[in-house]
Amino acid sequence: MTILVSMIQQAIHFGAVFLYGSTGETIVEKSGHLNLGMPGIMCLGGVGGCLGAYWAFQGGWSTFWVVLLAVIMAMAFGGLGGLLYGLFTITLRCNQNVTGLTLTTFGAGVLGFWGTQMGDKGITFAPASRMFWTPVDSTANWFSQIFLSHGPLVYLAIAIAIVVAVYMNHTRKGLALRAVGENPAAADAAGINVIAHKYVSCVLGAAIAGIGGAFYLLDCTQGSLEYVIDAMGWLAVALVIFSLWRPGIGIFGAFIFGFLYRLPYNITGVALAEKELLKVIPYAVTALVLIIISFFNKRETQPPAALGLPYFREDR
Amino acid sequence: MTKQKHAKEPLMHLTRRLNFSPKYAWAIRIGAFVLSILVCAIVTTILSPKANVGFFFRYLFTGTFGTTRLIWALFRDLAILLLLALAVTPCFKMRYWNIGGEGQALMGCLGAAVIVSQLYGKMATPLVLIIALVVAIGFGAVWAVIPALFKAKWNTNETLLTLMFNYIAGCLGAFFVKKADPNTTGSLSFLDSIGNAGNIGSNQFILIIIIATVITTLMAVYLKYSKHGYEITVVGESPNTARYVGIHNKKVIIRTLVLCGVLCGIVGFMMVCFKDHSFKAESATDTTVGGLGFTAVLISWLAHFNPLAMVLTSFLVVFITRGAKNVGDYARLGANYPSMMVGIFFFFIIATEFFINFKISFRQKGELPKEPDDLIKSSEETADKTRAQSADAAAATPASATEA
Structure with a gap:
């Protein structure tokens, strides 16, 4: 029972990273x-978030302001990555796959490079990250362990996903946005x-994903820059498909992904090799979802029709 | 008459260039390459107190052309990257966005690694290598053809599906590594067993380079002169046209992806048996192939899917990767510095495509009459004139008619 509670708690915790990315x-x-530059954008957001948290923490600001500055910086860095992507694919009408892959290379490079530099200078983010996560109180009842033991950014992720879902499906602007994706002409x-x-x-979108990168580094890894985010970014891209392009479904999808992602770490009595095999589940399930939606071919579950195509007004 | 407010003509106006000269295109690309290197140099000097521009260029070139061995290694890396780019090129020509070259090559690596680790010592080494090659090709082909089958049958989005297949391949690789040697950190070494495989004499580079040369030539001929190559182009340009002229679209898609998988399998085999003599799969993203499959997408696309131009684009990429690594090592900038430089380089080169494909025309002054009233007045005048002329003509015609 306690293991199950802890697994669900972790599922929500790590799911938030995927939720930011996929929203x-x-x-x-x-x-x-x-x-396809999402992994890179999350890396950039991670850099921004860590910087913001560090500065605010060094300045002796209160928890609220530390978190706020980290979020703003993460959004700014991620948003800049998105702007770069937009400049290339919207204005310059370059190939989206190629631009995205380059952005991923670049972003992961920037995070890795910056991380080593910080390490060399002896700057750590662990103290600042204390503002973001709270240790789970294992004596509390299951409800508060699962739902109330998270840092603020987990709730922010859910809130953003709900707002985006409402915006996309129930506002005129959202309708216009969907129309642009289906048939820009x-x-x-x-x-x-x-x-x-x-x-x-x-x-x-990039700004929101950027918070995800910062959240992962400051909350999930507790300020350690040892980990790469790009695997998280690819899972976030997978989650978009899994959730059939609906942020509302994405919330639950994110928790399922979080659960699956943590599964190899939580299961005991399984050899190391089989744990590696367990990591395949999120990707395999996503591939399966892709195949199934193409098999049923319902219009509501398809990717946006103009996905991946550059729009140039004067083309026929 | 009331003055109407006119919408201003936009400052810039884009048109698609329909007939650009290759000379112009290459001039732009080379310009962008030089510019990107300069930007890399400037960024490096900003990032590192040790480095200045001279330092950057010195180590950029010594890292790539410094010794004979480095030059050989440069061309070996070029050959591998070129082969991966060649493998995915027919798919792109067909507008099949196969970004799964990474996973297909990794499956090739895995196939070779499985055979070498299981069969070495049980039979003659050349036989092991041949079986490894066959299995690598099989693994690569299967990995390429599964998404193709779904694409052909149900039009499944191939970009996303091949992307997922990359990571599934990575997980399978990591599973095998841990299974074969539970104590490893994520890498199996075959140096003791097949460490000499792929050497011609004492040269460990030349075989890969020769294979790449042969395959590049064959691919160029295949795409340009064979019936298959023609069918690929037609399917890419317009699937409907292909259907009308009797090309079996699904067959072409599957056949092309088998070819792609076979080539990726060969590359995977060469990486494991000829180049690294090891197989690494620490996690889904940290493997022997190490992102080269994604880089190959960029290379193929930048060369406009032309196999010979790919030699140049892959050379540039390998040059900057190896050079930047050397600069990073000497300036102590860490392991991730090269990928940052490669990113900057790619951004510049991608942007050139815009200037090659589009023409920017700026707003020109004095072309259009400014006052709308003038325009209407003048058009009324011309209308009057033409009316008068046509009346004259009408008056003249009956006379001429009677004369006749």
């Missing part, structure tokens, strides 16, 4: 842009500013 990526994909003819929608969603 951000969903916004971007809904505008017709497949951003028709949206353009209907008077929707396609380019503006694409830019806003690329930058906003």
Whole structure:
């Protein structure tokens, strides 16, 4: 029982990373842009978040301001990555896959490089990260262990996902955004500013994903920069498909992914090799979902129709 | 008449270049390459107190052309990358976005590693290597063809599916490594068993380079002169046209992906048996292939899917990767510095595609009449004139008609 409670608690905890990434990526994909640079953007967000948290912490600010500055910095760094991606794929109309992969290389490089530099200078983020996570009180009842033992950014992830889901499905702007992703030429003819929608969603999506990177480094790894985020980023891209491009479903999908991600670490009595095999589950399930949705071919579950295609008004 | 407010003509205007000269395109690319290297140099001097621009260029070149061995290694890396790029090129020509070259090559590596680790010592080494090659090709082909089958049958999104397959391959690799040697950190070494495989005399580089040369030539011929190559192009340009002229789309997709998988399998085999003499799969993302499969996508795309141009693009990429690694080592910038430089380099080169494909025209002054009233007045005048002329003509015609 205690193990199960702890596993669910961890599922929600780690799921939040995927949730940030997938909510951000969903916004971007809904505008017709497949951003394979998400892992890189999350790395950039991680750099920004750690810097913000460190500065605020060194300045002796209170917990609220430390968290806020970290979030703002993470959004700024991630958003800059998104802006770069947008500049290349929207204005310069470059191939989205190629630009995204480059951004991933670049972002992971920046995080790794910066991490080594910080390590050389002896700067650690563990003290600042204390503002982000709380140790789980194992004497508390199961409800508060599972739902109330998280840092603030877990709840922020869920809140953002809900807001984005409402925005996407119940507002006029959200409808316009979906139209841009399905058929930009028709949206353009209907008077929707396609380019503006694409830019806003690329930058906003990247900014949200950026918080995910910061959250992972400051909360999940408790300030250690040893870990790479790019695996998390790819899982976030997978989660978008798993959740059928719906941030609402994404919340539960994220917790399932979090559960599966932590499964190899929680299971005892299984050899190391089989644990490696368990790590395949999120990817395999996502591949299966992709195949199943293409098999049923229902319009509601398909990727945005113009996903991956550059939009140039003068093309026929 | 009331003055209407006119929408201003936009400052810039884009048009697609339909017939660009290759000379112009290459001039832009080379310019961007030089610019990107300069930016890398400047960024490096900002990041490191040790490095200045001269330092950067010195170690950039000594890291790539410093010794004969380094030059050989440069061309060996070029050959591997080029082969991976060649493998995915037919898919891209067909507009099949196979970004799974990474996983397909990794499956090739895995196949070779399985055979070498299990069969070495039980039979003659050449036989082991041949079986390893066959199994590597089989693994690679299977990994490439599964997404292709789903694409052909149900039009499953191949970009996302091949992406997932990369990580599934990585996990399988990590599983095998831990299974074969539970005490390892994630790498199996075959140096003791097949450490000399792939050497011609004492040269451990030349065999890979020769294979790459042969395959590049064959691929160039295949894409340009064979019926298969033509079918690939037609399917890529327009699947409907292909259907109308009697090309079996699904067959072409599957056949091309088998070819891609076979090539990736060969590359995987060479990585394990000829180059590294080891197999690494620490996690889904940290493997022997190490992202080269993704880089190959960029290389193929930058060369406009032209196998011969790919030699140049992969040379540039290998040059900057190896050079930046050397600079990073000497300036103590850490293991991740090269990937940052490669990222900057790629951004520049990708941006060139815009200038090659599009033409920017700026707003020109004095072309259009500024006042709308003038425009209307002048158009009214011309309308009057033409009316008068046509009236004259009408008056003249009956006369001429009667004369006739």
